[in-house]
Every structure is written in C-alpha cells, then in structure tokens.
Amino acid sequence: MTFYAFYGAIEQGLVYGLMALGVYITFRVLDFPDLTVDGSLPLGAAVCSVCITSGWNPYLALLPAMLAGFLAGMVTGLLTTKLRILHLLASILTMTALYSINIRVMGGRPNIALIRQPTVFGPFEHLSLPPFVSSNLLFGLIVLMVILLLIWLMRTEFGQALLATGDNPKMISSLGVNTHFTIVVGVGISNALVALSGALVAQNQGAADVSMGVGTIVAGLASIVVGETIFNSRKLQLRIISVVLGSIIYRLAIALALGVHIGEFSFTPSDLNLITASLVVLALVMPRLKAALRSKKKVEHAEH
Amino acid sequence: MLSIDCLVKTFFKGTVNEILALNGLMLKIRPGEFVSIIGSNGSGKSSLMNCIAGAHLPDSGKIILDGENITLWPEYKRSQFIGRVFQDPLSGTCASMTIEENMALAHRRGKPRGLRSGMQKSERAFFREALARLDLGLESRLQDPAGLLSGGQRQSLTLLMATLVRPTLLLLDEHTAALDPKTERLIMNLTQELVEREHLTTLMITHNMQQALNYGHRLIMMHRGKVVLDLNKDEKSRLTVQHLLEKFSSITPDHMTDRMLLSL
Numbered sequence: 033m034t035f036y037a038f039y040g041a042i043e044q045g046l047v048y049g050l051m052a053l054g055v056y057i058t059f060r061v062l063d064f065p066d067l068t069v070d071g072s073l074p075l076g077a078a079v080c081s082v083c084i085t086s087g088w089n090p091y092l093a094l095l096p097a098m099l100a101g102f103l104a105g106m107v108t109g110l111l112t113t114k115l116r117i118l119h120l121l122a123s124i125l126t127m128t129a130l131y132s133i134n135i136r137v138m139g140g141r142p143n144i145a146l147i148r149q150p151t152v153f154g155p156f157e158h159l160s161l162p163p164f165v166s167s168n169l170l171f172g173l174i175v176l177m178v179i180l181l182l183i184w185l186m187r188t189e190f191g192q193a194l195l196a197t198g199d200n201p202k203m204i205s206s207l208g209v210n211t212h213f214t215i216v217v218g219v220g221i222s223n224a225l226v227a228l229s230g231a232l233v234a235q236n237q238g239a240a241d242v243s244m245g246v247g248t249i250v251a252g253l254a255s256i257v258v259g260e261t262i263f264n265s266r267k268l269q270l271r272i273i274s275v276v277l278g279s280i281i282y283r284l285a286i287a288l289a290l291g292v293h294i295g296e297f298s299f300t301p302s303d304l305n306l307i308t309a310s311l312v313v314l315a316l317v318m319p320r321l322k323a324a325l326r327s328k329k330k331v332e333h334a335e336h
Numbered sequence: 337m338l339s340i341d342c343l344v345k346t347f348f349k350g351t352v353n354e355i356l357a358l359n360g361l362m363l364k365i366r367p368g369e370f371v372s373i374i375g376s377n378g379s380g381k382s383s384l385m386n387c388i389a390g391a392h393l394p395d396s397g398k399i400i401l402d403g404e405n406i407t408l409w410p411e412y413k414r415s416q417f418i419g420r421v422f423q424d425p426l427s428g429t430c431a432s433m434t435i436e437e438n439m440a441l442a443h444r445r446g447k448p449r450g451l452r453s454g455m456q457k458s459e460r461a462f463f464r465e466a467l468a469r470l471d472l473g474l475e476s477r478l479q480d481p482a483g484l485l486s487g488g489q490r491q492s493l494t495l496l497m498a499t500l501v502r503p504t505l506l507l508l509d510e511h512t513a514a515l516d517p518k519t520e521r522l523i524m525n526l527t528q529e530l531v532e533r534e535h536l537t538t539l540m541i542t543h544n545m546q547q548a549l550n551y552g553h554r555l556i557m558m559h560r561g562k563v564v565l566d567l568n569k570d571e572k573s574r575l576t577v578q579h580l581l582e583k584f585s586s587i588t589p590d591h592m593t594d595r596m597l598l599s600l
Contacts, residue, residue: 185451187453187454187455188450188451188452188453188454189444189449189450189451189452189453189454190449190450190451191454192433192437192440192441192449192454192455193441193449195430195432195433195437196430196433196441199430199431199432199433200427200429200430200431202422202427203427203428203429203430204430204441205411205412205415206389206411206415206418206420207415207441207442207444207445207446207497208412208413208415208416208444208445208446208447209412209449210410210412211412
C-alpha cells in the first residue's frame with residue numbers, strides 16, 4: 033500500500049466513522065435496523081453543497097445538512113411508531129423517497145460540483161500543510177468532538193432512556209418513558225450524524241452525487257462488527273470509540289484488498305460492495321459458528 | 337383510590353376468534369388494600385391489569401385512579417402512579433445495563449427525562465442501602481449488568497425498582513409464576529415486607545390459590561371477564577384451598593381447567 037493510499041484510508045475511515053457512529057445508534061443502541069442512511073448520506077451532501085454554492089460558510093452549511101438528516105430520520109421513526117410500519121420497511125420507504133428529494137434539493141440534477149468553492153479545508157490552506165494531513169486533522173477533530181458528545185449524551189437521562197428503549201421497551205414504558213419519542217429522536221440523531229458525514233465527504237471529494245449513498249448501511253455495519261470483533265469492549269464509551277476504530281480498520285482493509293494482484297486478477301472498486309457484504313455476513317454468523325464448533329469439540333472429546 | 341366501572345375489552349373484534357376478555361367489570365379498591373386476584377386462564381385477569389396499566393385501552397368503561405380518570409391515558413403517562421412487576425423475570429430490567437443504571441431509570445419513574453445526568457453520585461448510596469435490604473449481596477454489585485443476575489435476583493430487583501418511587505398503585509402480574517418454590521417464597525416475603533412498610537395499595541394476580549389465601553387483605557375471583565367472588569380478610573382467613581376450589585366449581589361448573597388444579 034502506498035503512503036497516499038494509507039492516509040487516504042485513514043481519512044475515509046474517520047469521515048465515514050461519523051456515519052458508522054450514526055448506524056451504531058440505530059443498529060446497536062435502539063436495535064432498529066435503519067436503511068434510511070443510504071438516502072440521508074447523499075441528503076447531507078446535497079443540502080450542504082447547495083448551501084455552499086449559494087454562498088454559505090462551509091462550516092455553517094454543515095448545520096442545515098444535519099438538520100435535514102435529522103428530519104429524514106424522524107420520518108422513518110414516525111412511520112414506525114405512529115403508523116406502525118415495520119422498521120426495516122419504513123426505512124426503505126424513506127430511503128426511496130429521499131432519492132427523489134435529493135435530486136429536487138440539487139435543483140433537478142443528480143449531482144453538484146464544488147470545484148473552486150470554499151470548503152471546510154479553507155482555514156488549513158494558510159498553514160501550508162499537505163492536503164492529506166489537513167483533512168485527517170480536521171476529520172479527526174470532528175470525530176473526537178462527536179465521540180465526546182455521544183458519550184455525554186448516553187449518560188444523560190435521555191441517553192439512558194434511549195439505551196433502555198433498545199434493550200427492553202416494555203420495561204422502560206412501564207417506568208414512564210414514551211418510547212415513540214425516544215425512537216423518533218434517536219433515529220433522528222443517527223441520521224443527523226450520517227448527513228454530517230455525507231456533507232464532509234462531498235466537500236472532501238468536491239461533489240455531491242445522488243448515488244453516493246449506495247451501500248452506506250453495509251459499510252456502517254461492517255465498521256461496527258470489525259470494531260466489535262477486534263476490540264470486544266463492554267463499556268459503552270469504549271464501544272463508541274471502537275466503532276470509529278473499526279471504520280478506520282475497515283477502510284485500511286479495503287485499500288489493502290484493492291492492492292492485491294493474483295496473476296491476472298485484481299479487485300476493482302466496484303467489487304467493494306460484494307466484499308463488504310460478505311464480510312458482514314461472516315461477522316454476523318461467526319459467533320454462532322464458533323459456539324457450534326466448540327460444543328461439537330466438547331461432545332467429541334467426551335466420547336473418547 | 338382505584339375505581340373501575342363497567343370495563344369492557346374485546347379482542348379480535350368482528351372475527352371468528354372474538355374474545356370478550358372483560359365483560360362490564362366493576363371493582364373498587366380502598367387505599368392501602370392488598371388484593372389477590374385469582375381465576376382460570378382466559379378469565380380476564382391479565383386484561384384487567386393491562387387496562388389499568390395502559391398497555392391495552394378498553395372498549396368502554398371507566399378507570400379512576402386517585403380521582404383522575406386515566407381510562408385513555410397512554411401507558412408512559414400513568415406510570416407516574418403505577419409500579420409494575422411482570423411474570424417474566426427478564427421483563428423488568430435491562431439486561432445490558434448495570435444494576436445501578438436500572439435503579440436510576442426506576443428512580444425517575446414518571447418524571448420528565450432531559451439532559452441532566454442519568455445518575456447523580458448521591459443516588460448511589462441510596463441504591464446501595466435499598467439493595468442491602470434485599471439481603472442478596474447485590475449492594476456490592478452495583479456496576480454489574482443486570483443480565484448476570486439469576487431470575488430470582490432479577491425479580492427482587494424489579495420489585496425493589498417498582499417501589500423505589502412510592503407508587504399509588506402496585507401491580508403484580510403473576511410475579512412469582514416463573515420461579516422455583518424457594519425463590520417464590522423469597523419474593524413473596526419481600527412483597528409482603530415492601531407492601532406493609534409503605535402501606536402500598538396492591539393488586540396481585542396469582543395462579544397459586546394458597547398464595548392468594550396467605551397474602552393480602554382481600555381475595556377476588558374472576559370468571560369470564562367479571563368478578564364472581566369477593567372475600568374480605570375475615571372470610572378469607574376461614575377458607576382453605578379445598579373450600580376455594582368448591583366455591584370455584586359451584587360458581588363455574590363448566591370451567592375447571594387442568595392448570596387450575598395443577599397449581600394448588
């Protein structure tokens with residue numbers, strides 16, 4: 033792997049780590065498989081890009097992007113709680129609707145270029161740092177802030193209610209928590225983070241594209257399971273951190289895989305979704321396979 | 337205190353499976369009363385609990401608790417008055433959260449939850465003291481996930497959590513049915529102790545007739561969604577399980593289930 037590929041992978045790991053943190057809130061904390069993210073990532077990118085091209089400060093433009101993501105998540109949450117649509121289906125419906133909305137947001141086009149527009153990296157240009165250092169520095173700072181904010185949030189009364197909603201909704205409603213509210217807000221926060229990730233990716237790549245969200249959920253899940261498998265921590269603070277570390281390791285692994293040549297064969301970027309999906313399947317069945325193998329061994333051992 | 341007027345609840349209305357779970361049920365409970373409710377499967381005991389707690393909304397009728405008409409209140413709103421313990425010991429606690437986090441959740445029952453800390457340092461001593469009274473050694477395990485506890489320990493914790501903020505009404509829904517006989521005694525002693533110390537108005541569903549006779553100030557038998565027998569403390573103290581069974585079969589000659597016989 034080249035030096036640039038290495039830094040590039042870390043950069044991707046950090047910026048998509050924000051997305052993975054969002055997925056963590058739905059998938060692990062709320063036990064709510066939310067596919068809205070495939071639509072809210074380009075939504076964040078689109079809203080942010082439109083704001084920047086109409087003259088907004090690129091940092092300020094992150095806020096409407098996050099708000100848009102929050103609203104998208106709320107829609108999924110409301111479809112699930114108030115209209116009682118199965119969570120998975122509700123999120124697919126929102127995701128599908130977002131495709132049209134994203135194109136509307138971008139003024140009827142499927143993409144917006146941000147060439148020669150100010151970006152969040154502007155302030156770093158005066159520091160005469162190499163671009164890969166400044167982007168890593170900025171993304172690292174943002175990720176750190178989000179991690180600290182999430183750890184704080186999870187310790188508040190609302191955060192504890194959110195955790196309990198995912199663990200045991202029957203119990204927490206008997207203790208006076210409106211689980212509809214925690215689910216709607218929780219899915220909203222999750223998608224706000226995903227949209228933030230999308231907004232930063234667009235500024236980094238120099239364009240927002242309606243199809244940039246394809247496979248987001250699977251990449252997010254892969255980051256979570258990689259982090260869980262490697263670090264296996266019990267404490268919530270460490271679990272949150274390991275999501276981002278998982279995201280970085282996942283991007284490094286992809287960069288490695290793309291550099292592999294076996295004779296005539298080599299992977300192309302379009303193979304990534306297949307590789308990632310297989311990785312997630314493997315990680316999801318691994319615990320059961322391990323347990324089955326262990327008990328089989330024990331039985332065989334007992335027979336001898 | 338609690339007044340239930342003409343409560344009706346139908347499930348699967350308009351289908352062949354239609355079940356009339358509560359059929360104009362009337363019930364008045366005075367403050368501080370500890371009431372045991374018995375009845376065969378499908379007699380409407382659990383539906384009654386669920387309607388009081390707000391898990392189900394009735395078709396018609398009225399539920400007045402402490403002067404408030406709570407009939408149509410959502411579950412989370414009425415939980416400020418109601419403490420609940422479920423039959424399944426796993427239902428009452430969050431397995432992935434620590435014992436103290438579970439208690440902190442219960443300590444905020446019925447209060448708005450904002451961005452203040454989910455657990456104040458000062459609460460910890462209070463939790464430890466409350467746990468010490470259970471005599472299960474849980475006071476030294478505040479940071480353990482509740483999922484590590486045994487069924488009996490979890491049910492004790494749930495009972496403690498349901499009464500941590502004094503409930504206007506305590507609902508016990510066959511809360512010992514899933515436990516072994518020894519643990520059952522432990523939980524019933526704890527129930528008795530908590531109810532007596534705090535003078536809690538309590539409704540306890542049970543399948544165990546001996547339990548219904550041994551505990552509480554009043555015994556109610558339900559059948560087909562109605563109260564068919566209502567005994568006060570004196571009447572109750574003169575009864576044996578045999579009497580109760582005879583009474584039951586005289587009231588409901590067609591409806592003696594195996595479960596009823598087996599859970600003597």
